[in-house]
Amino acid sequence: MRPRTGPRPNVPVTIDGVEHQAYEGETLLELARRVGVRIPTLCHLEGLSVYGGCRLCVVEVAGDRRLSPACALEVTAELEVTTQSWDLHEHRRRIVELLFAEGDHVCAFCVSSGSCELQDLATEHDVDHIHYDFAHPDQAVDASHPKYSLDRNRCVLCTRCVRVCDEVEGAHVWDMAMRGSQGRIVAGMDQPWGEVADCTWCGKCVLVCPTGALSFKGRATSEMVHDPDVVAFLAAAREDGEWLDRKADA
Amino acid sequence: MHDIHHTIDPVTRIEGHAKITLRLDDAGEVADARFHVTEFRGFEEFCKGRPLAEMPGITARTCGICPVSHLLAASKAGDAILGVTPPPAALRQRRLLNLGQILQSHSLSFFHLSAPDLLLGMDHDPATRNVFGLMQAEPEIAKRGIRMRQFGQEVIRSVSGRRVHGHQIVPGGVTEAFTTEQRDVIAADIDEILSAAEATLELLDSVSGRFDRELASFGAFPSLYLSHVQPDGTWEHVDGRLTMIDHDGSVVLNQFDPADYREHLGEAGKSDSYLKSPYYRARVDGDDPRPGMYRVGPLARINIAERFGTPIADQGLADFRERYGRIASSAFLYHHARVLEVIACAERIAALMDDPVLLDTRVRAQAGINANRGVGASEAPRGLLIHDYEVDDDGLITAMNLIIATGQNDLAMNATILSIAKEFGDGPELTDGMLNRIEAGVRAYAPCLSCSTHAIGQMPMKVQLLAPDGELLQEGRRD
Numbered sequence: 236m237r238p239r240t241g242p243r244p245n246v247p248v249t250i251d252g253v254e255h256q257a258y259e260g261e262t263l264l265e266l267a268r269r270v271g272v273r274i275p276t277l278c279h280l281e282g283l284s285v286y287g288g289c290r291l292c293v294v295e296v297a298g299d300r301r302l303s304p305a306c307a308l309e310v311t312a313e314l315e316v317t318t319q320s321w322d323l324h325e326h327r328r329r330i331v332e333l334l335f336a337e338g339d340h341v342c343a344f345c346v347s348s349g350s351c352e353l354q355d356l357a358t359e360h361d362v363d364h365i366h367y368d369f370a371h372p373d374q375a376v377d378a379s380h381p382k383y384s385l386d387r388n389r390c391v392l393c394t395r396c397v398r399v400c401d402e403v404e405g406a407h408v409w410d411m412a413m414r415g416s417q418g419r420i421v422a423g424m425d426q427p428w429g430e431v432a433d434c435t436w437c438g439k440c441v442l443v444c445p446t447g448a449l450s451f452k453g454r455a456t457s458e459m460v461h462d463p464d465v466v467a468f469l470a471a472a473r474e475d476g477e478w479l480d481r482k483a484d485a
Numbered sequence: 486m487h488d489i490h491h492t493i494d495p496v497t498r499i500e501g502h503a504k505i506t507l508r509l510d511d512a513g514e515v516a517d518a519r520f521h522v523t524e525f526r527g528f529e530e531f532c533k534g535r536p537l538a539e540m541p542g543i544t545a546r547t548c549g550i551c552p553v554s555h556l557l558a559a560s561k562a563g564d565a566i567l568g569v570t571p572p573p574a575a576l577r578q579r580r581l582l583n584l585g586q587i588l589q590s591h592s593l594s595f596f597h598l599s600a601p602d603l604l605l606g607m608d609h610d611p612a613t614r615n616v617f618g619l620m621q622a623e624p625e626i627a628k629r630g631i632r633m634r635q636f637g638q639e640v641i642r643s644v645s646g647r648r649v650h651g652h653q654i655v656p657g658g659v660t661e662a663f664t665t666e667q668r669d670v671i672a673a674d675i676d677e678i679l680s681a682a683e684a685t686l687e688l689l690d691s692v693s694g695r696f697d698r699e700l701a702s703f704g705a706f707p708s709l710y711l712s713h714v715q716p717d718g719t720w721e722h723v724d725g726r727l728t729m730i731d732h733d734g735s736v737v738l739n740q741f742d743p744a745d746y747r748e749h750l751g752e753a754g755k756s757d758s759y760l761k762s763p764y765y766r767a768r769v770d771g772d773d774p775r776p777g778m779y780r781v782g783p784l785a786r787i788n789i790a791e792r793f794g795t796p797i798a799d800q801g802l803a804d805f806r807e808r809y810g811r812i813a814s815s816a817f818l819y820h821h822a823r824v825l826e827v828i829a830c831a832e833r834i835a836a837l838m839d840d841p842v843l844l845d846t847r848v849r850a851q852a853g854i855n856a857n858r859g860v861g862a863s864e865a866p867r868g869l870l871i872h873d874y875e876v877d878d879d880g881l882i883t884a885m886n887l888i889i890a891t892g893q894n895d896l897a898m899n900a901t902i903l904s905i906a907k908e909f910g911d912g913p914e915l916t917d918g919m920l921n922r923i924e925a926g927v928r929a930y931a932p933c934l935s936c937s938t939h940a941i942g943q944m945p946m947k948v949q950l951l952a953p954d955g956e957l958l959q960e961g962r963r964d
């Protein structure tokens with residue numbers, strides 16, 4: 236994460252019984268990462284806007300019966316949170332199980348096995364089997380793009396692709412369509428991806444996808460390696476005027 | 486007396502459930518034998534709509550014993566659809582992989598599954614007629630088997646990334662270059678493995694004399710044979726074309742492209758088994774596929790090949806032919822064929838270790854979808870394997886057909902069971918001696934399910950005596 240500049244942090248926040256000083260306007264997740272406290276996340280990605288959709292990052296807030304998503308929780312003075320408890324572990328494990336049950340995540344031959352955040356979360360939360368009935372979605376794979384393919388059966392609807400395409404690439408190829416269990420990612424006006432003229436072939440959506448939903452076409456089992464950090468890198472470089480400077484030097 | 490069915494219904498621990506039924510005629514003699522595969526796995530259906538690049542990974546899951554064969558056939562079908570020839574280093578790596586696979590699988594089959602029968606005797610107490618009994622009776626031999634299998638798996642791991650279900654074999658070639666370090670690890674052990682393989686052949690020769698009756702009755706019938714072979718008659722296991730010969734050695738089909746298999750091979754579906762029975766079309770006219778029966782696997786390969794092309798295996802082959810003739814027809818000789826192939830594999834692995842091309846770093850040809858159909862074939866340890874894919878323009882599978890070794894040997898397995906039941910059967914009674922030999926006869930073909938049923942002893946069986954109307958007359962089981 237990028238080191239902050241400006242005034243020293245002065246908002247007292249207690250995480251798991253330890254007091255830390257947060258910056259004004261910082262989210263709990265940002266603070267936690269800065270001080271080295273691990274909170275699992277899935278939809279969140281540094282460099283993109285906050286979505287708050289997956290609820291894996293939830294924490295317990297003293298004085299509040301509801302769980303709050305750390306990625307969307309702005310710190311306030313005297314905030315007191317718990318990030319690790321048996322209840323939270325169970326809650327997060329159930330979310331991971333539901334994601335597995337809802338999609339068709341067969342790691343055995345998945346292109347992203349080994350580079351999959353859902354797989355890592357399952358390991359972290361001791362998911363050894365799924366307690367829910369599988370939905371067995373049967374959504375057609377969209378392999379119409381010359382370079383990339385989309386397997387909606389492996390999509391967890393984190394919307395990272397939607398956000399990165401809109402906020403970083405500025406192409407806005409992706410959108411969410413429908414709601415609830417019918418929710419799905421669509422390209423263009425719900426067209427085959429390969430027919431969407433706005434797509435610049437930049438591949439950022441593929442790099443940030445946490446699962447095997449988006450991948451480089453033609454990659455075989457375990458061959459896809461995602462690189463979600465590319466967004467934080469781009470955001471930082473942009474802020475620094477990195478490319479402009481190089482141009483001036485040349 | 487009316488027709489009576491004996492049903493031997495093994496209950497296995499993994500996929501591979503099979504049962505055997507014996508039908509008696511009015512005279513109480515065994516008139517027909519059927520081997521049924523009652524599992525249904527549906528790979529050909531659920532692969533539809535999946536991307537081509539996933540096929541090696543998915544189809545390798547067909548089997549935990551020989552996933553490598555599926556990796557190879559799937560990747561070769563992929564090569565055809567991409568319209569590419571993989572770089573020479575990739576072809577070498579694939580060859581090395583298949584040699585390791587045949588070596589480990591044959592070692593497993595011989596030492597783990599068949600040696601207890603061969604070394605301890607068919608009538609040995611079933612409680613100890615297994616690999617554990619073998620360890621006690623012949624610890625050095627059992628250890629040798631474990632060592633050879635381990636070596637083969639090490640070869641597989643170093644080429645494919647894992648011992649089971651590796652993933653580095655892909656359409657267009659392989660994903661990783663083979664390193665000097667990896668080569669050195671394999672090269673360091675190859676001499677030991679080669680002598681172990683030679684010792685295994687001596688061992689087998691020393692006991693074969695005890696099995697004259699089995700030799701004569703275990704599927705010693707004329708049949709066609711089908712396998713890969715090089716144009717000059719040298720043994721082949723992964724590239725090139727197919728040849729079919731008749732029981733007398735005459736060539737029926739010479740060097741045909743596996744992509745044309747449909748012209749020559751038909752597939753008979755059956756109402757009582759999920760195993761399809763391929764047959765040679767030209768010999769079948771009508772509904773009964775049996776005249777088109779052909780055999781695949783080690784015995785077919787060594788019957789078709791003129792030579793292995795490596796000195797020690799060729800010497801073994803010459804001795805073998807002196808003993809059993811140019812064309813060996815007894816299914817019992819599958820054991821010998823496997824041991825000869827193990828030697829050939831070890832020799833070829835040794836030769837590959839000295840081949841600098843193996844270490845080339847260009848290992849993959851990249852391309853898009855250039856054809857809508859592709860066929861890939863390889864010699865699995867158990868015999869010819871064919872993957873036939875059709876894809877749409879985006880590379881998604883629209884149709885798939887897999888021809889597996891166990892299916893191709895199905896008609897021959899039925900005929901083998903029948904011949905054993907006739908030789909060792911005793912009227913309407915199921916004797917232990919006959920059941921043991923039926924098990925052993927089925928295992929001679931090393932159908933995948935034998936692994937699951939024999940690993941810890943006798944096949945757990947349910948024996949049912951059924952009247953023609955299905956009424957259960959008698960049931961016995963052994964677990």
Ligand code: FES
Pocket residue numbers: 275276277278279286287288289290291292293304305306307
């Ligand atoms: S990471 Fe906070 S809700 Fe998804």
